Amino acid sequence: MVLKSFVEVHPDSHFPIQNLPYGVFKAEPGSEARPGVAIGDYVLDLSVIASAGLFDGPYLENSDCFNQPTLNKFLGLGQLAWKEARSTLQKLLSAAEPILRDNTSLRQKALLPMDKVQMLLPIAIGDYTDFFASKHHAKNCGLIFRGPENPINPNWFHIPIAYHGRASSIVISGTDIIRPRGQGHPTVNSLPYFGPSRKLDFELEMAAVVGAGNELGKPVDVNEAANHIFGLVLMNDWSARDIQAWEYVPLGPFLGKSFGTTISPWIVTLDALAPFASDAPDQNPPPLPYLAEKEYKNYDISLQVSIVPAGQKDACIISRSNFKHLYWTITQQLAHHTINGCNLRPGDLLGTGTISGPEPDSYGCLLELTWNGQKPLSLGGTTRTFLDDGDEVIFTGCCKGGGYNVGFGRCSGKILPSPP
Amino acid sequence: MVLKSFVEVHPDSHFPIQNLPYGVFKAEPGSEARPGVAIGDYVLDLSVIASAGLFDGPYLENSDCFNQPTLNKFLGLGQLAWKEARSTLQKLLSAAEPILRDNTSLRQKALLPMDKVQMLLPIAIGDYTDFFASKHHAKNCGLIFRGPENPINPNWFHIPIAYHGRASSIVISGTDIIRPRGQGHPTVNSLPYFGPSRKLDFELEMAAVVGAGNELGKPVDVNEAANHIFGLVLMNDWSARDIQAWEYVPLGPFLGKSFGTTISPWIVTLDALAPFASDAPDQNPPPLPYLAEKEYKNYDISLQVSIVPAGQKDACIISRSNFKHLYWTITQQLAHHTINGCNLRPGDLLGTGTISGPEPDSYGCLLELTWNGQKPLSLGGTTRTFLDDGDEVIFTGCCKGGGYNVGFGRCSGKILPSPP
Numbered sequence: 001m002v003l004k005s006f007v008e009v010h011p012d013s014h015f016p017i018q019n020l021p022y023g024v025f026k027a028e029p030g031s032e033a034r035p036g037v038a039i040g041d042y043v044l045d046l047s048v049i050a051s052a053g054l055f056d057g058p059y060l061e062n063s064d065c066f067n068q069p070t071l072n073k074f075l076g077l078g079q080l081a082w083k084e085a086r087s088t089l090q091k092l093l094s095a096a097e098p099i100l101r102d103n104t105s106l107r108q109k110a111l112l113p114m115d116k117v118q119m120l121l122p123i124a125i126g127d128y129t130d131f132f133a134s135k136h137h138a139k140n141c142g143l144i145f146r147g148p149e150n151p152i153n154p155n156w157f158h159i160p161i162a163y164h165g166r167a168s169s170i171v172i173s174g175t176d177i178i179r180p181r182g183q184g185h186p187t188v189n190s191l192p193y194f195g196p197s198r199k200l201d202f203e204l205e206m207a208a209v210v211g212a213g214n215e216l217g218k219p220v221d222v223n224e225a226a227n228h229i230f231g232l233v234l235m236n237d238w239s240a241r242d243i244q245a246w247e248y249v250p251l252g253p254f255l256g257k258s259f260g261t262t263i264s265p266w267i268v269t270l271d272a273l274a275p276f277a278s279d280a281p282d283q284n285p286p287p288l289p290y291l292a293e294k295e296y297k298n299y300d301i302s303l304q305v306s307i308v309p310a311g312q313k314d315a316c317i318i319s320r321s322n323f324k325h326l327y328w329t330i331t332q333q334l335a336h337h338t339i340n341g342c343n344l345r346p347g348d349l350l351g352t353g354t355i356s357g358p359e360p361d362s363y364g365c366l367l368e369l370t371w372n373g374q375k376p377l378s379l380g381g382t383t384r385t386f387l388d389d390g391d392e393v394i395f396t397g398c399c400k401g402g403g404y405n406v407g408f409g410r411c412s413g414k415i416l417p418s419p420p
Numbered sequence: 421m422v423l424k425s426f427v428e429v430h431p432d433s434h435f436p437i438q439n440l441p442y443g444v445f446k447a448e449p450g451s452e453a454r455p456g457v458a459i460g461d462y463v464l465d466l467s468v469i470a471s472a473g474l475f476d477g478p479y480l481e482n483s484d485c486f487n488q489p490t491l492n493k494f495l496g497l498g499q500l501a502w503k504e505a506r507s508t509l510q511k512l513l514s515a516a517e518p519i520l521r522d523n524t525s526l527r528q529k530a531l532l533p534m535d536k537v538q539m540l541l542p543i544a545i546g547d548y549t550d551f552f553a554s555k556h557h558a559k560n561c562g563l564i565f566r567g568p569e570n571p572i573n574p575n576w577f578h579i580p581i582a583y584h585g586r587a588s589s590i591v592i593s594g595t596d597i598i599r600p601r602g603q604g605h606p607t608v609n610s611l612p613y614f615g616p617s618r619k620l621d622f623e624l625e626m627a628a629v630v631g632a633g634n635e636l637g638k639p640v641d642v643n644e645a646a647n648h649i650f651g652l653v654l655m656n657d658w659s660a661r662d663i664q665a666w667e668y669v670p671l672g673p674f675l676g677k678s679f680g681t682t683i684s685p686w687i688v689t690l691d692a693l694a695p696f697a698s699d700a701p702d703q704n705p706p707p708l709p710y711l712a713e714k715e716y717k718n719y720d721i722s723l724q725v726s727i728v729p730a731g732q733k734d735a736c737i738i739s740r741s742n743f744k745h746l747y748w749t750i751t752q753q754l755a756h757h758t759i760n761g762c763n764l765r766p767g768d769l770l771g772t773g774t775i776s777g778p779e780p781d782s783y784g785c786l787l788e789l790t791w792n793g794q795k796p797l798s799l800g801g802t803t804r805t806f807l808d809d810g811d812e813v814i815f816t817g818c819c820k821g822g823g824y825n826v827g828f829g830r831c832s833g834k835i836l837p838s839p840p
Contacts, residue, residue, distance in 0.1 A: 155612075155666055165584055167547050168547050168636075168764065181639075181760060216589055255762065259761045337675075340675040
C-alpha cells in the first residue's frame with residue numbers, strides 16, 4: 001500500500017509524503033528565514049516541529065539545526081541525521097499518525113500554504129563546481145565548435161571534466177536575470193565587440209548538494225561518495241555564448257557564466273530518489289580504479305524545458321531530457337573532485353553540466369537546439385535562436401512512481417535587458 | 421619627519437607605523453579569533469582597543485566589527501571606515517600620543533608579542549578568482565606550450581583573463597601542503613598516468629582583498645574600483661603542472677590547483693601602499709573604454725621567492741620579481757570581473773596570477789624558471805626541476821620607503837608526501 005499523508009496531496013503534485021524535499025522560506029517578508037519541507041501545497045515549518053520537541057531521535061533531539069537561516073548545519077550532521085529526520089517527518093505527516101493531524105493549533109502553526117511563503121536559497125554555497133558530464137552535450141559542443149573529427153577531447157573519457165563556477169551569483173528560482181554585457185570576438189577593425197550579449201542561453205542542469213564534507217588532503221572513496229551527497233536541485237547555468245567563446249581560452253569559462261545561475265528551491269534527497277535509480281550508460285574506456293564504482297547508477301528523472309516568449313502568456317515546451325543520460329555519475333564527480341585532496345564543505349554545489357539526451361528534441365541548451373543559431377526554433381508563433389529580453393525559461397523535473405511523483409517543482413528565470 | 425611609534429620597531433621590520441596591516445589571530449590555542457594589526461614585533465588586539473572605547477569616530481564608534489572572528493564585517497563598512505580606523509590607530513600608536521603609551525595595563529592587554537600568537541585566515545572567502553595579468557608569464561607559458569608563433573592568445577590583450585579558483589582550500593601561511601594525486605597525460609598503453617603529481621610547482625602571486633562589494637547586475641566603474649579594494653596579500657597558488665596539462669582543455673584549471681592555495685596572514689591596505697604607486701606598463705592595443713583608467717598604476721613591491729630544500733636548514737633565493745610588472749592592474753581586473761553584472765562580496769579574493777618579470781631570474785614559478793624541467797635549478801648543493809617532498813617555499817614582499825618599509829611578512833608552505 002502506498003504511504004499517504006493526512007495533508008491532502010493532488011496525484012499530480014511533486015511533493016507527496018514520499019518526497020519531503022527541504023527548502024528555506026520566509027513566512028512573511030519581515031520574518032526570519034527557516035527550514036521547511038514541502039508536502040502537497042504546504043510547507044511544513046521545521047523550526048515549529050523542533051520547538052514542539054517532535055524531533056526526538058538521538059541525532060536531532062538537542063540540535064538547533066532547524067533554527068537556522070540555511071540548511072548547512074543540518075547537512076553537516078551527515079546521513080544518519082538526515083535519515084532520522086526523514087523517518088520522523090514521514091511518520092508525523094502520515095495519515096495514521098495523530099500527533100500533528102489532531103493538534104489543530106500546532107498544525108496551523110506548522111503547515112503554511114506554499115503560495116503564501118517566499119522561498120530563499122536553501123544553502124550558503126561555499127563553492128560551486130560545474131561538471132561537463134553529458135556525453136551528448138560534449139559531443140554536440142565539439143561538433144559545433146571543432147567539427148566532426150574527434151568532437152570529444154581524449155581527456156573527457158577519463159576525467160569528469162569540471163571547472164569552478166561563481167558562488168556569489170547563484171540565485172533562487174523566480175529571480176530575474178539581467179542580460180550581461182561583455183566582450184565578444186573582434187569583428188570590425190579587429191576590435192572586440194562590446195555590449196549586451198547577443199547569444200544568451202540557458203543550460204538545463206541538475207546539481208548535487210554536498211552534505212557532510214571532507215578534510216583537506218583526505219579524498220573521498222567513490223564507493224563512499226553517496227554518503228556525502230544530501231540531494232539534488234534543478235539548475236539553470238545561464239550562459240552568454242559570445243562572451244564565453246571569446247574569453248575561454250586558455251583558462252575556461254568566466255564572465256560568460258558568472259552573471260547568474262538559478263537553482264530550484266527544494267532539495268530532493270537521495271533517500272527520496274532511491275526508488276528511481278537506473279543503470280548509468282556504459283563507460284568505455286573503463287574508468288581508472290579510483291573512479292570505478294561497485295554500483296554505477298543514475299536516477300530516472302524526466303526533465304522538461306519551457307519558454308514563455310516575451311509578451312506572451314503560455315509556456316512552450318522546447319526540450320525533454322532525463323538525468324539518466326549522464327555519462328559520469330554524481331558519485332564519480334564527487335570522488336574525482338576530492339582525489340587531489342580538495343575539501344568539500346556542507347552546502348557546496350556540484351552542477352552536472354548541461355543534460356542533453358541523444359535526440360535533437362532532448363538537447364539541454366539553445367546552442368545545441370538551434371545548432372549555434374543556424375536552425376531557429378519555432379515557439380508560440382515566433383522564433384528564437386537565443387534568448388530575447390522578456391523571455392522566461394522554466395525547467396521542471398519529476399520521477400514517476402507507482403501512484404505518486406517525486407518531483408523538483410520548477411526552476412525559472414526571466415531575462416531583463418542590459419543596463420544602458 | 422618620519423612618523424614613529426612608541427612601540428620599538430626595527431628599521432628592517434615590515435611593520436612600522438606607516439604600514440599597520442590587518443590580520444586575525446588567536447592569543448592562545450583555545451581563545452577566540454579576533455582582528456589585530458601588526459606593529460613591529462607585536463600584534464595590537466583590536467577587540468581590546470574597541471572595548472576600551474578608543475575607536476571613537478562616526479563609522480566605528482558603535483560597530484562590533486572588531487569583535488568578529490574575521491575581517492569581513494569591517495571590510496564591508498567601506499573605505500571611510502577603513503580610513504577612520506587607520507587614522508585612529510596611527511594616532512594611538514604614535515610616539516607622541518600618551519593614551520595607550522602611558523596606560524601600562526591597557527598596553528599589556530592590547531599589545532601581544534607576534535611570536536606568541538597564532539595567525540589565522542583573516543577573511544571568510546566567499547569566492548576566489550585568479551587572473552593571468554603578467555605579460556611575461558603569459559608569454560613564457562605560450563612559448564613553453566605552444567611555441568614561438570603567437571605565444572600569447574589574441575584575447576589576452578583585450579581581456580584581463582581569469583578563472584574561478586577554489587575557496588575552500590585556501591590556507592594560511594605555514595600550513596603544510598599535501599602533494600596531490602591525480603591524472604596526467606597518457607603514457608603507457610594509452611592509459612592516463614595516475615599517482616602523486618610529478619610536476620608540483622609554486623606560483624608567485626599577490627591577491628587583492630575585496631572590501632565593499634557590489635550588487636548583482638551593477639558593474640563597478642574602473643575609476644571607482646580602488647574604493648572596493650581593501651588591500652593586498654602575498655599568495656602562493658600551488659600548481660600540479662601534470663594534472664593541469666591533462667585536464668585543462670576546454671574548461672580550464674581545476675584539480676591542478678584546488679588542492680591548496682596559501683596566503684600571507686597580513687592584509688596590507690591600499691592606503692599604506694599609496695606612497696609606492698608606480699606607473700603600470702604601456703597597454704597596446706589600448707584597453708576598451710570600460711577598462712580605460714584615469715590613473716593607470718601599479719605598486720612598487722619587491723617580491724622574492726626562496727626554497728629551503730628538503731633536509732636542509734637554509735633558504736636559497738631563486739627569484740626576485742616585482743608587483744609593478746603586472747600588465748593588467750588590479751582595478752582593471754575588478755572592473756572587468758563585474759562588467760557582466762557579477763557581484764563581489766567583502767572578503768572575496770582576486771589573485772593576480774603569477775607575477776613574472778622580464779629577466780629569467782625574475783620568473784614567478786618553476787615551470788618558467790626551469791623551462792618546464794628542461795633547465796634544472798641549482799640550490800643548496802642540489803638541483804630541482806619541480807618541488808620535492810619536504811621542500812619549503814617562502815615568499816616575501818616589501819616596499820622600501822624613506823627610512824621605513826611597508827612589507828607583507830612572509831607566505832610559506834612545506835610539501836608533504838601524497839597519502840599512500
